[in-house]
Amino acid sequence: MTATQPLKPGVSFDSGQADISLWAPLAEAAALFLPDKNQTLALQPAAPGYWRLQTYQLQPGDLYWFVLNGEARRxxxxxxxxxxxVHGPSQALDLKNFPWTDEGWRGIPLEEYILYELHTGTFTDEGTFAGIESRLAYLKELGINAIELMPCAQFPGGRNWGYDGVYPFAVQDSYGGARGLQQLVDACHRQGIAVVLDVVLNHLGPEGNYLGEFGPAFTDKYTTPWGRALNFDDAWCDGMRQLFIENVLMWFRDFHIDALRLDAVHAIKDFSPDHLLREMKRRVDELVQETGRPFYLIAECDLNDTKFIDPLHKRGYGMDAQWVDEFHHALRVTATGEQSGYYSDFTGIAHLAKSYQDAFVYTGEFSPHRKKRFGEPPVHNPGHQFVVFSQNHDQIGNRMLGDRISQLVSAEMLKLLPAAVFVSPFLPLLFMGEEWGETAPFLYFVSHTDPGLAEAVREGRKREFSYFSGQGDPPDPTDEATFRQSKLQWNLRGQEPHQTLLRYYQALIRLRRQHPVLRRPDRSCVQVGHNEAQQTLWLFRECGEERVLCLMNFSKTPQSVPVPALSEPWRLLFDSADPQWNGPAASPAVLENGREVTLQPESILIYDQRYE
Known part of the structure; x- marks a missing residue:
């Protein structure tokens, strides 16, 4: 390693010796304090901005602090x-010692992902990684092949969505810590399930956030919704860039995570010639070459800007995929008519039809909500670069009462919504419990130990929903009862109508995974049309010798729609209104070309046809 290269941050072990490096560019002295031995070891200046120490005095399992300029321990x-x-000492770990059994695992191609987002603390009664492991057989039977964990970086207390993490490398101790996460990933791979981890690169939480004491970790050049931006392009930014790039590599290398979901990348402020995400993608690609395993970066981004998902050779940032909130918004408005807040930008079924075609709804048109032209068309980006959903943690938890779709729409619409997701030429994502129509809310919760901060969060939540004053105050985010209300009710799976809805999801996922057209997220052979007056939409997709026709009725009354005239009749694959799914009536098993078919209220029919 040359004198100008940044060091790998933190503590690692080689042949029993600890290699310690610390980014603290403005410090005049740095030391390591071992409380159990009451021993202080001086660090020496190393690469620009770094301090380093190699010692046998620190061993795996030992607690330690850093001391800057002979003052406070951090x-x-x-x-x-x-x-x-978050306020206690750190503990040294040797991540290389885990006994992995997934040597034969080579991952799942991204285009085959069926994603299932979950929150570790509320997914099971245990609220741990071990609790998730106990449900893997269930997820496998459901048809899931990729679970997506909400952030697990150490946060204050034991209850949090995860976006208040302050130690990006430390796995939440109340979930099971690093060992528990490694064990979960290993178990998932044995079941043929990939693991996606949500990580936050755009901000740190407020409590236990000591990073700014080590150096210029934040910059006054930019602000974000969480305050000053992390420093990725200002003075002494090299150490910050290295910190977060190494964090990403650690999850892939040491935890065998298959993909990362990068939270709100539009809030990463970096105007350097080589954007942080580009540099990160190159380093991940190098790790792919070293290990022979695929690793994916999936961005959350609300800019409708293809440079985030364009490949590196086209000067893009190289993200492998991104979430598409606009598909959700168009689908939600179509299903419910809700048009408050950012939903005001969406007209309903016309925008849903556009999203099936273009992924983004706004591709350069004027956005009334933003009061400007917005977005660009993703002309050359394949379908597997877009993740779509009918609900997720944000779209539920950011409502005042955390109410799920199951509390907002009819039983028939509850079946139409996931089907609309699974027939899309994009990657589908479910949110935990939706498959049985979970009725418990998913509320916003924290467990800050700083009373002043807890009160600020409580009051901030009240201000955010002040326009709902007639409905009372939002649930207290700091109350443990708010967290417990958000736990999944697994017993519902054995009760009706939840049991039938679960079977419906299983059949729908099986169709998505097995059908030669539906299983391929291919945007190149998609045609879509809609009827505003009827609130109907048709989606035509084809691949090789197979064609699929999806007919959707979002209205509350039966609608007659024409069948496209092709040479062969259509055979029924799936009918959400079939009595086996507690629907009102079955539809014809075969459709003749050029005829009309009656769509039941709030339903979908899926037909296919082979070329002869």
Whole structure:
């Protein structure tokens, strides 16, 4: 390693020796304090901005602090474990010691992902990685092949969505820590399930955030919804860039994570010639070459800007895929008519039809909500670069009462919505519990230990929903009861109508995974049309010798629609209104070309046809 290269941050072990590096560019002295031995070891200046020490005095399992300029003791910004919480000492770990059994695992191609987003703390009664592991057989039977964990970086207390993490490298101790996450990933791979981890690169939480004491971790050049931006292009930014790039590599290399969902990348402020995401993608590609395993980067981005998902050779940032909130918004408005807030930008079924075609709804048109032209068309981006959903943690939890779709629409619409997702030429994502129509809310919750901060969160939530004053105050985010209300009710699976809805999801996912057209997220052979007056939409897709026709009725009354005139009749694959799914009536098993078919209210019919 040359003198100008940044060091790998934190503590690692080689042949029993600890290699310790610390980014603290403005410090005059740096030391390591071992509380159990009451021993202080000086670090020496290394690469620009770094301090380093190699010692046998620190061993795996030991607690330690960093001391800057002989003053206050602070946890390691690159700590791998915080067993005493965000204000306590760090704990040294050797991640290489885990006994992996997934040597034969080569991942799942991204285009085959069926994603299932879950929150570790509320997915099971245990609220741990071990609890998730106990449900893997269920997820496998459901048809899921990729679980997506909401953020697991160490946060204050034991209850949090995860976006208040302050130690990017440390796995939440109350979930099971690093060992528990490694064990879960290993178990998932044995079941043929990939693991996606949600990580936050755009901000740190407010409590236990000591990073700014080590150096210029934040910059006054930009602001974000969370305050000052992390420093990725200002003075001394090299160490910050290295910190987060190494964090991404750690999840892939040391935890065998298959993909990362990068939270709100539009809030990463970086105007350097080589954007942080580009540099990150190159380093990940190098790791792919070293290991022979695919690793994917999936961005959350609301800019409708294809440079985030365009490949590196086209000067893009190289993200493998991104979430598409606009598909959700268009689908939600079509299903419910709700048009408050950002939903005001969406007209309903016309925009849903556009999203089936273009992924983005706004591709350069004027956005009334933003009061400007917005977006660009993703002309050359394949379907597997877009993740779509009918609900997710944001779209539920950011409502005042955390109400799920199951509490907002009819039983028939509850079946139409996921079908509309699964027939799309994009990657489908479910949110935990939707498959049985979970009725428990998913509320916003925190467990800050700072009373002043907890009160600020409580009051901020009240202000956010002040326009709902007639409905009372939002649930207290700091109350443990709010967290417990958000736990899944697994017993519902055995009760009606939840049991039938679960079977419906299983059949729908099986059709998506097995049908030669539906299983390929191919945008190149998609045709779509809609009837505003009827609130109907048809979607035509083909691949090789197979054609698929999807007919959707979002209205509350039966609608007659014409069948496209082709040479062969259409055979029925799936009918959401069939009595086996507690629907009102079955539809014809075969459709003759040029005829009309009656769509039941709030239903979908899926037909296919082979070329002869």
């Amino acid at each position: 946890p390691d910004p690159a700590s791998l474990s915080q067993p005493e919480g």
